[in-house]
Amino acid sequence: MNFNKLYNSKQFYSAVLFSIILITTIGCSENGEIQKLPGRNYELVWADEFDGVKNTLPDATKWVFDLGNNNGWGNNEYEVYTNKPENVSMDGKSNLAITATKEPTTPYATYYSGRIITKGLFAQSYGRFEARIKLPYGPGIWPAFWLLGTTIDSLDADNKKIGWPQCGEIDIMEMNGSKTNIINGTVHGPGYSGGTSITKGFGLTNSRYDIDFHIFAIEWGKDYIDFFVDNTLYQRITPANVTGEWVFNDQPFYILLNMAVGGNYVTGPTDQTVFPQTMLVDYVRVYKEVN
Amino acid sequence: MLITSCQRNIDELPYATNYDTTPELFMDGFSAGLDYSAWGKVTNFSLDYNEKYSGTASMKFEVPNVNDPFGTTAGGVFQVASARDLTSYNVLSFWAKASEPDTLSTLGFGNSVVKGVEDATYKVTLNNLIVTTAWTKYYIPIPDASKLKHEKGMFYYWVDPRKGGKGFTFWIDELKFEYLGTIAHTIPGDIYAGKDQILNNVESGDYKLPDLTATFNLPSGINQSITLSSGYLTLASSNPSVASASKPGTYSVLRAGSTLITAKLGDKSVKGSLLVNSIGAPQLPSVSAPTPAEASANVISLYSDTYKNSNIDSYEPFWTWSGGGFTTDFVFYNLSGNNYLRYSNYNDTYNQKKVLVAISFESTPIDASAMTHIHLDVWVPALSPNLTNKPTLSLEDWSANYGGSNTMGVYNHSTALPTNQWVSLDIPLSSFSGLASKAHLVHLVFDNFPTVIYVDNIYFHK
Numbered sequence: 001m002n003f004n005k006l007y008n009s010k011q012f013y014s015a016v017l018f019s020i021i022l023i024t025t026i027g028c029s030e031n032g033e034i035q036k037l038p039g040r041n042y043e044l045v046w047a048d049e050f051d052g053v054k055n056t057l058p059d060a061t062k063w064v065f066d067l068g069n070n071n072g073w074g075n076n077e078y079e080v081y082t083n084k085p086e087n088v089s090m091d092g093k094s095n096l097a098i099t100a101t102k103e104p105t106t107p108y109a110t111y112y113s114g115r116i117i118t119k120g121l122f123a124q125s126y127g128r129f130e131a132r133i134k135l136p137y138g139p140g141i142w143p144a145f146w147l148l149g150t151t152i153d154s155l156d157a158d159n160k161k162i163g164w165p166q167c168g169e170i171d172i173m174e175m176n177g178s179k180t181n182i183i184n185g186t187v188h189g190p191g192y193s194g195g196t197s198i199t200k201g202f203g204l205t206n207s208r209y210d211i212d213f214h215i216f217a218i219e220w221g222k223d224y225i226d227f228f229v230d231n232t233l234y235q236r237i238t239p240a241n242v243t244g245e246w247v248f249n250d251q252p253f254y255i256l257l258n259m260a261v262g263g264n265y266v267t268g269p270t271d272q273t274v275f276p277q278t279m280l281v282d283y284v285r286v287y288k289e290v291n
Numbered sequence: 292m293l294i295t296s297c298q299r300n301i302d303e304l305p306y307a308t309n310y311d312t313t314p315e316l317f318m319d320g321f322s323a324g325l326d327y328s329a330w331g332k333v334t335n336f337s338l339d340y341n342e343k344y345s346g347t348a349s350m351k352f353e354v355p356n357v358n359d360p361f362g363t364t365a366g367g368v369f370q371v372a373s374a375r376d377l378t379s380y381n382v383l384s385f386w387a388k389a390s391e392p393d394t395l396s397t398l399g400f401g402n403s404v405v406k407g408v409e410d411a412t413y414k415v416t417l418n419n420l421i422v423t424t425a426w427t428k429y430y431i432p433i434p435d436a437s438k439l440k441h442e443k444g445m446f447y448y449w450v451d452p453r454k455g456g457k458g459f460t461f462w463i464d465e466l467k468f469e470y471l472g473t474i475a476h477t478i479p480g481d482i483y484a485g486k487d488q489i490l491n492n493v494e495s496g497d498y499k500l501p502d503l504t505a506t507f508n509l510p511s512g513i514n515q516s517i518t519l520s521s522g523y524l525t526l527a528s529s530n531p532s533v534a535s536a537s538k539p540g541t542y543s544v545l546r547a548g549s550t551l552i553t554a555k556l557g558d559k560s561v562k563g564s565l566l567v568n569s570i571g572a573p574q575l576p577s578v579s580a581p582t583p584a585e586a587s588a589n590v591i592s593l594y595s596d597t598y599k600n601s602n603i604d605s606y607e608p609f610w611t612w613s614g615g616g617f618t619t620d621f622v623f624y625n626l627s628g629n630n631y632l633r634y635s636n637y638n639d640t641y642n643q644k645k646v647l648v649a650i651s652f653e654s655t656p657i658d659a660s661a662m663t664h665i666h667l668d669v670w671v672p673a674l675s676p677n678l679t680n681k682p683t684l685s686l687e688d689w690s691a692n693y694g695g696s697n698t699m700g701v702y703n704h705s706t707a708l709p710t711n712q713w714v715s716l717d718i719p720l721s722s723f724s725g726l727a728s729k730a731h732l733v734h735l736v737f738d739n740f741p742t743v744i745y746v747d748n749i750y751f752h753k
Contacts, residue, residue, distance in 0.1 A: 139513060180511070
């Protein structure tokens with residue numbers, strides 16, 4: 001891997017070549033606490049900058065579509081995922097646009113949206129996963145940038161599917177659109193999934209996530225996952241924090257980007273939810289730690 | 292050597308002001324300089340030291356029952372005598388709860404009353420806010436705070452009983468202006484229904500754009516609409532020599548020609564525009580109306596140079612049709628020593644809403660029992676933005692005890708009035724259908740007239 005690549009990326013990655021002392025506020029506090037993190041060196045191994053022509057679909061060498069409703073994707077979600085440009089495409093301004101639309105069907109409205117994943121094309125264990133995203137908003141809107149363990153479809157020693165949550169899930173960012181200034185970072189695993197997942201929110205002071213881009217990232221190594229918003233570490237999860245087996249060591253995970261409409265996390269959209277809603281993703285980048 | 296980085300755009304210089312920037316209105320007591328006047332039931336407002344969101348006190352408002360003899364609404368305005376600079380805030384926020392879940396009809400800011408005259412230049416209204424029995428924070432966004440460099444109207448409310456006319460109580464606490472980065476996605480509503488309105492034959496003068504709505508997204512991700520005065524709009528004219536932006540929300544037509552008026556709310560373009568085709572100076576009657584020939588003894592005059600006029604309260608009391616909100620402009624005109632009345636209203640044409648004009652003599656009702664006709668001379672300019680020209684006249688009688696058994700008589704003129712000439716209308720009072728009595732007449736109402744009319748010699752006769 002070419003180290004020069006680090007410096008050619010369009011957003012200079014400030015966590016590179018750390019002599020890291022980040023001076024930022026933590027959470028919503030304004031007391032100017034100083035974060036001291038261990039130095040970590042990363043090199044870029046995978047990225048999509050979404051520089052394609054407007055209305056074109058995502059790069060098929062990097063992403064595949066999840067389609068349909070799949071019985072609510074396990075969360076009673078309302079949306080139907082499509083592979084149409086109106087739901088998933090390049091915006092022509094160097095962003096991926098995932099757009100949720102509402103069709104006035106009877107007796108209930110139909111919601112269309114997008115979900116793209118790197119399953120079968122790219123997966124990695126450990127490293128830094130980051131995306132720069134401008135989020136959508138509104139009741140029932142549930143955007144996410146997240147990882148699933150590739151063992152989800154594997155068979156265990158008894159020839160039974162390992163499945164979820166044993167495969168592990170890392171939600172680098174998910175948001176309830178009726179809380180426009182808060183995102184959550186979360187892990188799910190055996191004994192700590194769904195409502196008992198290990199999670200923490202990060203709120204913006206006097207701003208919201210749908211008016212500007214923010215960088216959402218994890219730095220993941222053996223026995224730890226650190227969660228960042230805009231290079232502020234707001235949560236570290238270790239085996240001591242989870243109420244079950246730690247399934248995140250030496251397991252490759254693949255990437256998912258989606259916007260759900262409705263579902264257990266957010267409840268349904270209301271008449272006051274503004275459609276269409278768009279999540280803009282400037283880039284997704286994955287780094288490996290080097291020393 | 293270029294030092295561009297040290298140059299400043301003059302528009303970016305801070306606004307020099309000594310105006311008070313205090314954001315608080317009521318926390319546990321009133322901020323300095325805040326005055327209160329009540330509307331409706333005047334005792335509706337008090338302080339409450341038991342119910343409060345935080346601190347030691349809240350504002351308590353008692354909405355009366357619909358049949359309360361002391362007033363059937365709770366209303367009031369909080370204003371400051373010395374204007375405040377609100378340019379650094381973007382929302383008026385407060386916490387509120389009610390004795391039962393109910394609807395607060397009207398809340399807002401940006402209007403004040405000084406010596407009986409309302410200034411609503413920067414009025415903002417939030418309608419039909421639903422409140423519950425739990426303290427909840429509510430928001431009334433400022434459409435464009437840069438306009439509020441010196442504002443006196445801090446807060447007002449006007450709440451009717453809703454559920455079966457049953458009164459209720461609501462409380463407000465922590466009422467203050469603030470800047471919230473969590474209010475986002477301003478979407479201005481349309482003007483002229485989002486269309487490009489063409490307005491022909493516009494006379495020189497000042498014209499105010501209609502009020503509009505705007506939508507803001509609240510921290511909870513839901514949209515909230517408010518109604519705002521057109522004073523918040525920044526107007527642009529494609530041909531400033533024909534018309535230019537003048538007072539807030541107003542453009543001044545200066546001379547004949549065409550110009551396109553467009554509007555922005557902050558940096559957002561407003562959908563809809565107005566193409567003004569102006570004739571410049573107004574068309575005026577070139578001659579006086581015919582001099583009436585009736586004997587004075589046979590006449591009761593409302594307006595004439597020939598006869599002694601009855602005691603008239605107003606030649607334009609600025610009534611509006613319900614939901615209309617627009618009134619005419621009115622002036623006395625003098626032409627070669629002869630006076631006449633000039634009524635004009637361009638808002639009528641803009642909004643396609645009915646506007647009425649009334650001559651009111653409530654203080655001294657007229658007994659026209661012995662009279663047989665009403666006469667008036669009307670001059671309609673041929674160049675008018677609106678030639679809806681089959682007028683309706685109405686007479687209202689209030690009976691002996693002022694309002695005991697009112698009747699309204701209506702006369703519809705069946706043909707369009709000729710233009711650019713004095714037309715004498717002599718209408719039998721028996722043609723005012725529905726008028727049960729003419730012994731206590733109090734109003735003469737003009738309706739369905741064109742945008743501009745000149746009127747003279749209005750009198751009853753026999």
